[in-house]
Amino acid sequence: MIATPLTRRRLLGAAASATLLAAAPGFAAAPLQGPARTAYRRFRLGDFEVTTLLDGAVALDGPYPIFGEDQFAEDVAALAQANLLPADRMTISFTVTLVNTGAELILFDAGNGAGRRPDAGALSGALAQAGIAPEQIDVVVITHMHPVHIGGLMENGAPAFPNARYVTGAKEFDFFSKTPPERLAALIAANVAPLAEKMTFLEPGGAVAPGVEAVAAFGHTPGQLAYHVESAGRRLMITADAANHYVVSLQRPDWHVRFDMDKEGAAATRKALFGMIAADRIPFIGYHMPNPAVGYVEPLGAGFRFAPESYQLSL
Numbered sequence: 129m130i131a132t133p134l135t136r137r138r139l140l141g142a143a144a145s146a147t148l149l150a151a152a153p154g155f156a157a158a159p160l161q162g163p164a165r166t167a168y169r170r171f172r173l174g175d176f177e178v179t180t181l182l183d184g185a186v187a188l189d190g191p192y193p194i195f196g197e198d199q200f201a202e203d204v205a206a207l208a209q210a211n212l213l214p215a216d217r218m219t220i221s222f223t224v225t226l227v228n229t230g231a232e233l234i235l236f237d238a239g240n241g242a243g244r245r246p247d248a249g250a251l252s253g254a255l256a257q258a259g260i261a262p263e264q265i266d267v268v269v270i271t272h273m274h275p276v277h278i279g280g281l282m283e284n285g286a287p288a289f290p291n292a293r294y295v296t297g298a299k300e301f302d303f304f305s306k307t308p309p310e311r312l313a314a315l316i317a318a319n320v321a322p323l324a325e326k327m328t329f330l331e332p333g334g335a336v337a338p339g340v341e342a343v344a345a346f347g348h349t350p351g352q353l354a355y356h357v358e359s360a361g362r363r364l365m366i367t368a369d370a371a372n373h374y375v376v377s378l379q380r381p382d383w384h385v386r387f388d389m390d391k392e393g394a395a396a397t398r399k400a401l402f403g404m405i406a407a408d409r410i411p412f413i414g415y416h417m418p419n420p421a422v423g424y425v426e427p428l429g430a431g432f433r434f435a436p437e438s439y440q441l442s443l
């Protein structure tokens with residue numbers, strides 16, 4: 129094939145033909161359909177299969193002051209802009225992870241729940257598109273008890289995953305069942321308490337299933353757990369909310385984040401957890417990383433550079 133240089137003249141010619149076609153009788157213009165995202169991404173990990181499922185994505189003001197609330201606004205803005213992001217608006221997505229071990233289907237977190245907020249709560253639709261019925265879910269792991277992770281546990285007063293057992297951190301359950309922050313108390317009572325009898329509680333190092341092990345990720349909440357997944361020598365970390373902005377949280381792990389209950393503890397967790405992920409060069413899935421939320425990190429200054437997964441897990 130002979131490459132033809134794509135000149136400005138040729139581009140203008142193509143544009144002119146397109147205009148003529150659109151205007152010609154019998155050629156209706158296709159209606160704009162609005163922005164769209166992919167509902168799920170699936171890949172193999174050894175003998176396991178991993179699917180990330182989009183529960184939703186919302187636009188909000190930020191990164192500052194949600195991220196870098198202890199910094200000068202200009203410094204956070206400069207970091208965003210240096211990374212080709214706008215200074216004052218951001219998107220945060222919600223990505224639920226499903227691990228099929230061959231023996232069990234394990235869901236990590238349950239999304240916002242249908243109808244709780246616009247642009248989120250789409251987990252059941254994403255699962256359906258991925259070919260999974262809620263009844264098939266064997267285990268629901270609750271990484272921590274913030275609303276956007278537990279909102280989808282119950283639907284119309286009944287468990288959304290009727291055949292599942294539940295796993296969460298012992299420390300997390302203890303804190304949120306006994307002394308939940310006031311704004312979360314009603315949701316914990318409605319969505320966690322009814323499932324408590326089907327729940328088992330893990331310490332760091334405990335296993336959900338063979339190859340799926342809890343890792344301490346305290347700070348964001350008192351008892352948040354990350355999960356290390358390993359099958360046939362392939363490894364993956366599910367980092368939950370240890371880092372929630374792919375630029376600010378990873379490049380400046382020390383900067384305070386509004387939603388981290390213990391700012392210093394969360395920073396220490398970010399550095400330790402992502403330090404290990406960077407050193408071992410393993411992929412991770414972060415609940416609020418840009419959907420499909422799978423990537424790698426490498427050391428960069430005092431923090432890390434996020435490299436989205438492209439084809440590494442499809443080879």
Ligand SMILES: [Zn+2]
Nearest residue numbers: 272274348369
């Ligand atoms: Zn959270």
